[in-house]
Amino acid sequence: MKKTILVLAMTFFLTSCYRDVEQIKKDAPLFLKQRGYTITSYDGYESCFISGGLVAYVVKDTSGLTYSLEIMEWQGEYHIYNQKCFNAVSSK
Numbered sequence: 001m002k003k004t005i006l007v008l009a010m011t012f013f014l015t016s017c018y019r020d021v022e023q024i025k026k027d028a029p030l031f032l033k034q035r036g037y038t039i040t041s042y043d044g045y046e047s048c049f050i051s052g053g054l055v056a057y058v059v060k061d062t063s064g065l066t067y068s069l070e071i072m073e074w075q076g077e078y079h080i081y082n083q084k085c086f087n088a089v090s091s092k
Contacts, residue, residue: 024073
């Protein structure tokens with residue numbers, strides 16, 4: 001019985017890492033549009049054991065800069081993580 005409970009608990013823990021991915025994929029276009037971004041491409045997703053999943057995109061802002069970023073849901077709010085600009089110009 002203990003082994004069954006352990007297996008079920010591990011299965012739930014590992015599969016719940018992706019629990020937010022489908023909802024984020026549905027909500028991301030509006031979330032990003034409200035922040036001035038246009039989605040160029042969807043680049044997949046990855047798991048995060050504590051918070052669920054991160055969904056990756058390449059986006060453009062209104063000035064034409066291109067970014068890679070990931071969106072994650074945390075306690076009912078969406079957050080942008082790992083944002084990197086591909087075509088920024090250094091002032092140095």
